[in-house]
Amino acid sequence: MNAVGAAGRRLLEQTFPGANVQSFPNTDVQVLELRAEPNDRRIAEVGWDRAALGTIIRSLGDGAWLGEYFDGQARLPVILRTNLEERPEDLAQAPLITPSGEVVPLGELVTLRTTLVPEQIRRVDHHRTVTLTVDPPPTLSLEDMLAKISNEIVPTLRADLPADANIRLAGSADRLDTIIQTMSGNFLLALLVPLALLSSVKPQMELPIKVANKQMSATVRTVVPVGEERSRQFELRMILADSAFNVGSALEVGLPERDAADALVVPRDAIAVRQTGNYLMRIRRDNTAERVAITSLATDGDLVTIDGPVNAGDVVVIRGVERLQHGQRVTILARDAALQTDPNPDA
Template sequence: MNNLMLTNVVPSNLTPARNKSSKVNLYSSALITFTFISAIALLNICQKANAAETTEKPAHLVSVESVKKEQVKPSIWLPANVISRKNSPISAEQTGQLLWIEDVGSQVKKGQLLAQIDDRHLKLQLARQRAQVKQHQADVDYLTGQKARFLKLREKNNSALSEYERVNKDLTIAINEVAALNISVEQTLLSLEKTVIRAPFSGNISQRFAHIGELISIGRPLVQLIDTKNLDIKIAAPISIAPFLQRGSKVMVKWNQNLLELPVRTWSQAGDQASRTFDVRLAADGVAMLAGTAVTVSLPKQSPKEAILVPRDALMLRENETYVLTIDNDQQAQKVSVLVGQGVNRWVSVTGALSVNDSVVVRGGERLQSGEKVRFIEDKKEGLVANVN
């Protein structure tokens, strides 16, 4: 009985400690509950903010067109290079010290000064020759007077015929001497003109082969002048496609991430026996490309046959692939890789997993990713357009 009573009796000195522990536990529980509720509230606020942001984001409009099938010429893609029709090393035509030369990268017009060679020795030569002309012209004037006087004497038989003939001979020699000296003067004037090197056509200075102060000899190249406006695209094409080329017909050219349509200007009528290729040139006048740029060109290789056509704007040109975006039955965008063929106005033939009447995106596809949902809206101006969710 005493043991039981001792067990049930709590010492008075332990009661305050136990009460203090209970208060701490209660405070901790309340703090945890408050933190949990605050986290839930913050999460709800973030979700609402994200939802508001999502709903406020404007939809991207894209337009689509249908794939069609028409007859086109099958083509082959070949590597090509951009070249200038006029690309010349401009050489010196006189010997002398180089006084001035145009800098690399300068754009010059036809007739503009490119280089200047020292011409002092030629000017001295010209002065000497003109003095000789005057000297021999004086002989001509004197002998002309003598011939007139001997002619009068001959009429009166006061002069020997031999004297008259000698004067006439000397006069003829003097006249010829003056003519020869005048030709020398003209040659020197031409040499003086050649000390000033001018551009034979408008273009750009791509290289410089000499420097101011150097002694220049005849025939030495001074600068490389390239016509940057009149460009050609040169292709080494297989001889087998020659029957399918037409002068003036337009073909596709792929340059960086651009597709151009350029006309066939001309081609060689003889092929290379080693490579079995011949030279084809496309006119690229006015195209903002540098000579030496590498491009690829689509040339016809067979007679016309049916092919799948898509609008040129539907092609997405990337560094490693070319593709189009189609819209499937679930209203989702799907990427389809294609190989580009011959162009027909604003359409281009392609090879890939496409069928007639497939819808391909022609505008707004830059932001549209494969697998994104779309919904269509009929618009008379824009055609068939879609809202990207």
């Protein structure tokens, strides 16, 4: 793998002159590694297995971790380590007392040899990995560079790798297709909004959009909290996911006049407006009409926010309010669909 990584770096440098190509770990740096090849038959004869012998070999090197000791205040690691020289010849002559009672040198159980290996082993998702990074030269776009890598370099490297190895393009290369797809499907709207609505509009808020006769929604991406002194307006940027309209189309955007809050609302036609005060007619449990004085607070389309002794779920009259008298008996022929779902309306 290290050789394929070095070949890949050379190919990138040749294909993209002037590009900054790096490898992790560095394929040019190699260090000596001492390898122990076990003699399984001899290990079994003396009563050990590979796991036990592995602990012994670690104790001859950097040390074998055996556990921790807690002295009441801190945990101290317990490491077993010998004071033998670390030359291969000395390690091969290290005497070992085996479970069978024999005293044998380490060289009888393993074959020690040195070899050149990379200075470090890097893993990604538990797989041994060599990472190559390349920054394209200023004259080459990322898209063109990826096309060359995919069509010319990757097939050459894959032919030298074992069957279970894999090559993956990541980083900016991995995100390019997603960025292109997102940019082609989303539109960015920039609006100038009255400064008085600044406190009511928040990022990630969904706002209704109307294009011709089509209703959709847009997500607030950015609120620029700086007002223009003369126009008293601030900039609002939104993302519109639906691209099924022509650029330059007229849009209508619904903006909140105040912060969202729980409120009691009734249809506009349920309120009788009088100089002496507004009221609505509520139907009591005995099917008689009751006049209830209310205060109209705000409107939203055909709905009005009210304040008064009215509870959610109360049955109110929405047609012919002016003709009803307080205490008059009525027959309910139909109810609003929202009220029909309430099994026990507070009437």
